[in-house]
Amino acid sequence: MSAYESDNIFAKILRGEIPATRVYEDEETLAFMDIMPRADGHLLVIPKTPCRNMLDATPAQLETVIRTVQKLAVASKAAFGADGVTIQQFNEAAGGQEVFHLHFHVLPRHEGQALRAPGQMADMEAIAAHAEKIKAAL
């Protein structure tokens, strides 16, 4: 497996080099909105310390990230009046991973509503409004 590379897009977000719509952070983790949301409220949770994915993460990194995933899953379900929440996580290119800094997708889901196709940029004002709804529910 390749080594962690600090020029990945989420490392740049962590360093404040590129903007992101932040929803929640603590000492160990950050949650921010996905710019190509597959459902309203689609967000990502990452550790602030480097690791590529589940395959090289330490138990401590996983523990802190999954605690934040749960917090955001509960808040986003409430914020959107969702019926459920999908958590997705991909490892290495063959596993569907595109950005090589560990992240979990949190997707509020409504009964009978399919996820949107991947790769479609959303309106930034809509993303900001969705972030505010989740923050209010936290």
Ligand code: 5GP
């Ligand atoms: P994965 O690596 O799990 O396949 O997907 C990476 C996710 O990061 C995708 O859902 C994609 O929409 C999202 N993404 C890619 N570039 C950016 C970015 O610059 N900002 C944000 N907020 N999300 C991004």
